[in-house]
Amino acid sequence: MANVFYLSLGSNVGDRKGHLLQAIGRLREHGLYVALSSFYETEPVEVTDQAWFLNCAVALETGETPAQLMTDILAIEKAMGRRRLQNKGPRTIDIDILLCGDAIVSTPDLTIPHPAMAERRFVLDPLAEIAPDAVHPVLKKTVRELLDELPPGQQVRRVPRAMGNER
Numbered sequence: 001m002a003n004v005f006y007l008s009l010g011s012n013v014g015d016r017k018g019h020l021l022q023a024i025g026r027l028r029e030h031g032l033y034v035a036l037s038s039f040y041e042t043e044p045v046e047v048t049d050q051a052w053f054l055n056c057a058v059a060l061e062t063g064e065t066p067a068q069l070m071t072d073i074l075a076i077e078k079a080m081g082r083r084r085l086q087n088k089g090p091r092t093i094d095i096d097i098l099l100c101g102d103a104i105v106s107t108p109d110l111t112i113p114h115p116a117m118a119e120r121r122f123v124l125d126p127l128a129e130i131a132p133d134a135v136h137p138v139l140k141k142t143v144r145e146l147l148d149e150l151p152p153g154q155q156v157r158r159v160p161r162a163m164g165n166e167r
Helices: 016-030 066-079 121-130 143-149
Strands: 003-011 032-036 040-042 053-062 094-100 156-158
Touching (some): 003 121, 016 053, 040 121, 066 094, 094 121, 121 143
Antiparallel strands (some): 032 053
8 A cells, every 4th residue: 555755855065956856766766756846945944054955845655664765765865975974964965754644653763744844944835835735643733734833934935947946
């Protein structure tokens, strides 16, 4: 039985757009690509002394379990040059599992829903574009409701299609 996973992708090193497109292509090897948001340029949070990110959200339908998909994601990140040298620091690619239906997973290696997604505009803006009615299974609120409840703060700008939101 297939699950629809909602993923957040981000890059702030080198060819950000190229990294996102490459990661999306690699994810397609693990399931059926269902939806892709626009790309969004976002200011960094927590570690703010770094380049801005390019972010997007992807819906991926796959028969893999959450643990299997997480293993695949870590392999994609490693193959694309991701080095975990600084927590929340610069990265060629970052792929997070946000939601998988009403699944709640809590292991040392994986937490679904993503524990910080409800606090992050750079996650919720792209996700609201492709899944505004998806429900956070712990908070019992839709993605749109979570986005609407965020206080002003982090800058998130949709990148015009002319700058490379090819799908």
